[in-house]
Amino acid sequence: MTDKKTVDLYKCYCDGVKPEIAYEYSFKILKEDYSTRKQVLTGNDLHGLYGSSSATHFIRMVVKEGKKEIGPLTKVDLTKCGIEKFIIRPYEQEAIDLETCYCEGATPIITFQYILKINRDKYTSEKEILTGREILGLAGKDSKTHRLRMFTKKSKVIVDADETIDLTKCGIERFVAEPLDCTEGFVTKNQFTLPDEDVHFLDSVKNGVDLIQEGNRRWLIFRGYKIPDGYNVEVADLAILIPPHYPTAGLDMMYLNPSLKRKDGAVIKALSNQTIEGKIYQRWSRHRSAANKWNPNIHNVESHVDLMVRCLIAEFAKR
Structure with missing residues (x-):
């Protein structure tokens, strides 16, 4: 009588044992379990089990060495590969x-x-x-x-x-x-007291950052910051106002010099002027939404600058 044993390839992978020849094999495609009585499968066989097509989806086989590409006609011997699972996804993913x-x-x-x-x-x-x-x-x-x-x-x-x-x-x-040679808590840089993570970020900025105080206002100015495509300049000085109780108090808006204009001539809304270091900066009134409120446990100078630059990019999706 035939021994109708089923071999679980994922269990073999986890246990570090070679799958034996069996009546049926079970394995995972992503997180779901599938089975076959074939010892050797092609990529097209896997597509058939999953309900996908080689025209729209790719297959990767996950083994100890990494992820291997499985083409439509590639043959996979289930008893030899040490398979953890298969990944089948649309090409755009x-x-x-x-x-x-x-x-x-x-x-x-x-x-x-x-x-x-x-x-x-x-x-x-x-x-x-x-x-x-x-x-x-x-x-x-x-x-x-x-x-x-x-x-x-x-x-x-x-x-x-x-x-x-x-x-x-x-x-x-x-x-x-x-x-690891940094100090914990807060450190002073020039006239500023900033969180440690902000100092590390500012030190990594290639074109440098100036930290200045004018009256009771403190400014971070990123020199020669690269501006996204579509504007009249490629680089500009980008200033961020640091409130007295930062980081408990959140960062808001950005200021640019020289002023930006869209190359297509469309009007940019919610702009005004701000004098910083004796120069006219263009203030962009861009604020966090109610769903993305400032959180001092997560947000910092780097995340705020990233958000503001995203606003520059999003400008072209609005109008």
């Missing part, structure tokens, strides 16, 4: 930007590649679960000299080197790699 998911309030899906922001730069990972050490490594940093801070909708927390982060579950906005 092949890479997921975590920051975009955060801004849109969407949960990142299991996919082929993830784009994450560390400090001001974007990096990619084919793994959805990474340690703090691995995330630092993406940015060329060592856990012996840097620590990692993760920003989510709820908090900004330090991630230990061996702590694992699931990129599909955390609602992650970005990461910040900070030198």
